[in-house]
Amino acid sequence: MFRYYPGKMTDNKDCFSFSVGQARDRFLAACDSAHIPVTAFPGTATGTEDDRQQVFADIARFGSPSASRVLLLAPAEGGLSAYLSAGLITAAVQEKLYRHLARDVALLLVHAINPKGPLWPVSGVDIPRPEDWEDSMLAQAEERFQSRPKPPTAFDRQSLSNRRLSDMIEPAWDRTVINTIADQFLEECDRLYILELAEMPGSAGELSLTCDDPSAWLPQQPKNREYVPESSLSGHFAGFAGLHHSYAALARFGTTPRVPARSEDKNKDRFIPDARPEWENPVRESGTDLITGCIKAIGALE
Structure with missing residues (x-):
């Protein structure tokens, strides 16, 4: 672990990336523009064959150091889905969503990508060594x-x-990193609100929200919000570090754009998953709206 203070970097409003290096550069550039230092935890993995850079879990906190309520944003899973999560976390900084923080609310960002496997250990799962x-x-x-x-x-x-194949791959960071994040950034935290981000099949920008408690900290939309036991969520951060009050939610975003069909019937549509420019703006808009709604709702809580 080391403390990273970004230097002068080009301000790039593009938030989504599909390489470890570019995604990290964009997040650090956004934090640099906001004059926020970043704490980095090196991981054990690297990028893909075309991007062999080492992975880092970059942590940035916005708001009062003594805030008793903290909204934590983190990727829910590794693989390609983590690129979408990292993009939305970067967008939250680029859009300056931290300006909506109430005096007693902080925003903690966990920017982490492992394109080859899981990010964190799965609770209750041991890999035979x-x-x-x-x-x-x-x-x-x-x-x-x-x-x-x-x-x-x-x-x-x-x-x-x-067991899933992905469960048999060693995660990029061990549980010590999660505990260290809690010790360094959540010491004064009394209530922790965890919003994990991921992708899903669905039209661009479509949002599915799963949470473990019908709490008022989540916006009333979308209509397909579902309540499940806490154990059904990915739960990498839920309830960690002995916090007495923690609430978890998993937000998944559709990334499939609707484009005109190449067929005789021009009234039909088909989905092309790899048409990135078609889904980036809807996902960014949907994601930043959700994060803004959570920040405002937490700030309004007693």
Whole structure:
């Protein structure tokens, strides 16, 4: 971990990126324009083959250091979805949404991308390591290797039967980083409001909001807001650091633009997922509206 004070950087109003380096540069440039220092936590992963830069979890806080209420924005998942989350977090700074903060409310931004796997450890999920293998597993692996009837397997198949492939990839940051963020930025926090961001199939800008409590800190829209048990959310930050009052929500944004169909029937439409310019503005507008609504609602709470 180190403290990063951005230098003179070009102010770029484009918030969405599809490379680790560009996404980080845009976030740091936005924080530089706002004169806000950034604390960086190096991760264990790198970008894609065309972008081998090391990943960083960059943390920026806006508002009073003694604020008792904090809105935390963070990506809900790794992979390509994290690029959308990072873009919306950058847009929140570019649009100066922190100007809506009440005196006792702070905004904590967690800008993190791991295009190859998960960001944080999944609670309750342990990945088998060589030192954790049972003697029977080691014996079976050695027997397979010697006889070579088929390639040896590293993990117990039964233990992985209900696991996703992404769960078996080591996360870019361990839980120590999450705890350190809490210690450094949430020491005075009494109520923590967590808004995790991700993408979903759906028309550009469409918003699906899932939350663990029907609290007034969330705007009344969208109509398809759903309440679920807290355990059903990704919950990387929910309830961490022993906070007594924490509320979590997951916002997913559609990224599929509607464009004219290339067919004889010109009245039909089709969706093209990779037409980035067609979805960026609707997603940015929908995302910044939601974040602004949360900031104002938290500020109005007693």
